[in-house]
Amino acid sequence: MEYLQILLQTLLAFGTIMVLTMILGKQQMAEMTFFEYVNGITFGSIAATMATDLDRNMGYHWFGLILFGFLTLSMSFIAMKSRKARKWLEGEPVLVISGGKLMEDNMKKTRFTMGEIMELLRQKDVFDMSKVQFGILENDGSLSVMMKPDYQPTTPKNVFKPSSVPQEPLDLVVDGQVIAENLRKIGQSEEWLLKEVRKQKPVNSIDEVFYVLMETDGNLYMDFRDDGTKKDNQ
DSSP, rough: HHHHHHHHHHHHHHHHHHHHHHHOOHHHHHTOHHEEEEEEEHHHHHHHHHHHHHSSSSSHHHHHHHHHHHHHHHHHHHHOOOOHHHHHOOOOOOEETTTTEOOHHHHHTTTHHHHHHHHHHHHHTTTOGGGGGEEOTTTOOOOOEEEEEESSSSOTTTTOOOOOOOOOOEEEEEEEEEEEEHHHHTTTHHHHEEEEHHSSSSHHHHEEEEEEEEEETTTTEEEEEOOOOEEEEE
């Protein structure tokens, strides 16, 4: 009888986890940020207890699992709407290598060691840090690497183009919100940004812009909310 009860509780726990995962979306599986990592552990712990605990009412565990799923969905929704909340929950990518040099202050923030950064570089088939223009530590712990122009693969587009030192790519607008600190880095104002945006499309405000990125060559990459296409300011 107890084995049958465990079987039924396990099936219910498994089915509930599957439904919650589909509701929460693929982000739960794709990113694995600190927030997602903690969620995964907690979901698994509650589901395991629900499947095997015969001393307490199974409904308590099931209610806790549903409640935790609802809280996770609520926090994800808040993070989508608020950049501050998203930064607090998921963190932000951190520049740890610039111009072939380690950014020691940023390294301290991430609590990564030199050995760990070198290991991540080797996983990208990079064994000489001096050849790296930018190394950005992503929220999921992976390292995105841009090589210096002289060490980038040759393509028909750049074979006859003189090498130039790329700049750090910067988000200027994310989901209609201006990233003021990045504007300050390039010495520009919101008025300048709105003027540049209006060269591409006559908008009334930045709220109509979904995303603006200053690329490594200084061009602005723009995505407007209502057109479903991405535009490039050349």
